[in-house]
Amino acid sequence: MLFKDQLSFVLQHMKKNKLRVTMTVLAAMIGCAFLIVLASVGFGLQESIKREILNQEDITEINLWGDEPLTQEEMTEIEEMDHVNVVLTRYELSDSIRTTLEDREAESMGKAVNMEDQAKLPSTLSEGRLPENANEIVVGYHFAQRLLNDKDREIIEQKSKEADEQGTWYDGLGEGYKGEILNREVTLQFMDPETMEYLDESHTFTIVGILEAPDYEFLVDSSILFSEELLEEQPDLIAYPATTIYVDTLENVLPVLDQLKENNYQVYSPIEQVKELDLFFLIFKIGLIFIGTISILIASIGIFNTMTMAVTERTREIGVLKAIGASPSIIQRLFLMESAFIGLLGTILAVIVSYGLSYVINAVLPLVVSYALSEDNTDMAGITFSIIPVSLVLLAGGISIFVAILSGWRPARKATKIEVIQALRQEL
Structure with a gap:
């Protein structure tokens, strides 16, 4: 079975169940976006404080x-x-x-x-x-x-x-x-x-x-x-x-x-504060990423359920594929590709949404803080509350796609164990 045929098979079935797949993609997007935006606060605060230290005259x-x-x-x-x-x-x-x-x-x-x-x-x-x-x-x-x-x-x-x-x-x-x-x-x-x-x-x-x-x-x-x-x-x-x-x-x-x-x-020297600051924010960002990863793990439950239903619904098709010579590795790859696509689409949407939210946070939060402090002249222009570096996008995307594939692994393994005779006897 050629790769393009495998890809066509996966996309065809995703389109067939587009409502369920769309909701699962949205869940993956929310989880990944939450991770990116939450961790971006750590990057933003670190950059603002570090810039403040480095701009001091006594640096x-x-x-x-x-x-x-x-x-x-x-x-x-x-x-x-x-x-x-x-x-x-x-x-x-x-x-x-x-x-x-x-x-x-x-x-x-x-x-x-x-x-x-x-x-x-x-x-x-x-x-x-x-x-x-x-x-x-x-x-x-x-x-x-x-x-x-x-x-x-x-x-x-x-x-x-x-x-x-x-x-x-x-x-x-x-x-x-x-x-x-x-x-x-x-x-x-x-x-x-x-x-x-x-x-x-x-x-x-x-x-x-x-x-x-x-x-x-x-x-x-x-x-x-x-x-x-x-x-x-x-x-x-x-x-x-x-x-x-x-x-x-x-x-x-x-x-x-x-x-x-x-x-x-x-x-x-004040520059030693930068070294201490980097260590503190490294631990802080790891904590934020850990909390954000929990949201991705919650979204993975939806991916697991979607893939489990997909295997159940396609039992007859799996039997046909096996009958015409498809190996268990091909069957497993088809379902892992589908779960990976769900994770990839969720990640792409999450990155777009995260950059938008980051822009809104940096525009609105200074005004909110100034209002909360009841100081009209509070200068918040030098504070950046959210920064999304490429490394954070790659890390969050990697975690999201990995968790998506991992969520689809168990249903994919289940698909490889379906007996051909039992699958072909199943009523349409």
């Missing part, structure tokens, strides 16, 4: 742990490593700083850095320049808005009460100093680490630069950036070192990170 940075700053010898050793651009140590001041400008005051946290090393990095200033001496400072983007007087505080208190009544909150950024703050002189008071009170002694600094706005709208930056010379002039200040190693490109972060670990440095 090419390596942080060095430890309470003690690097020695000059260690600094030189790291700087001489391939692909290392700058080794920068920032000193975080432990206590807050009081700033006075005219009748306004603000409290800020401070950092001190080596300005020569800072100048080697891409500029993070929105205006001005870096300090060139100990009496110059750079302030955060919201520094001026945090300089408040009594009238501002009363307005903020009133607006906060109104916002609270409406179920929202007021950040106070609409108040503060409205004038030009660049190149203005401000008076700073440092805190006594023993008494935790501000010292009477004050120091005058000139604001020569303003940092860029933070990456996220909800962050408020009113910090002060000093030259490292401040720590020499104010030796009583308590500061904690934090060393950052800047690598030239993203591709070279992991090699430099591994080299530092081999040299017994305690280091960490």
Whole structure:
């Protein structure tokens, strides 16, 4: 029996029972589509979170742990490593700083850095320049808005009460100093680490630069950036070192990170989150695929019933085929081909439906999430909830067709065991 004759035989009988076959194909389609769409959520969330991490400005940075700053010898050793651009140590001041400008005051946290090393990095200033001496400072983007007087505080208190009544909150950024703050002189008071009170002694600094706005709208930056010379002039200040190693490109972060670990440095990079993220989502996607496969297994019950009925209805035809010389393997192949066609048609339809559902999910779900969070300005544009890679289509299709063939195997084996005489005696 030629292959084209086998194919004609299968298609003829599928057409003859098209209603039953159509319903079985739809069941296979629903099961496969459920698997693809469910797993696509895992791929989508992984891609969105991974993209968010890789787009961070500090993705090419390596942080060095430890309470003690690097020695000059260690600094030189790291700087001489391939692909290392700058080794920068920032000193975080432990206590807050009081700033006075005219009748306004603000409290800020401070950092001190080596300005020569800072100048080697891409500029993070929105205006001005870096300090060139100990009496110059750079302030955060919201520094001026945090300089408040009594009238501002009363307005903020009133607006906060109104916002609270409406179920929202007021950040106070609409108040503060409205004038030009660049190149203005401000008076700073440092805190006594023993008494935790501000010292009477004050120091005058000139604001020569303003940092860029933070990456996220909800962050408020009113910090002060000093030259490292401040720590020499104010030796009583308590500061904690934090060393950052800047690598030239993203591709070279992991090699430099591994080299530092081999040299017994305690280091960490945000790119390590990507490795941990990939492992987490691998397990997560396997779980989703497992759950989705259950739906295909449920659909396989329909395929099994369809093929069992097909064998029962075609008992006489099977007897005729055997009588004219068809081998058991040919009989089995005919029914396996039919179950495979059902699985293939269900898979093709499932892929088409899945891509359509994926598009709808990515278009509608951000709006639903924004509405649920009751935030009109919620930016969901960067989040992709569903992605269907080719690998997922091939995997889901393979599972669907395999399960379909497996569902038809038992009825096909039953067909090969039908006796010719018994089959020919069966009434039409």
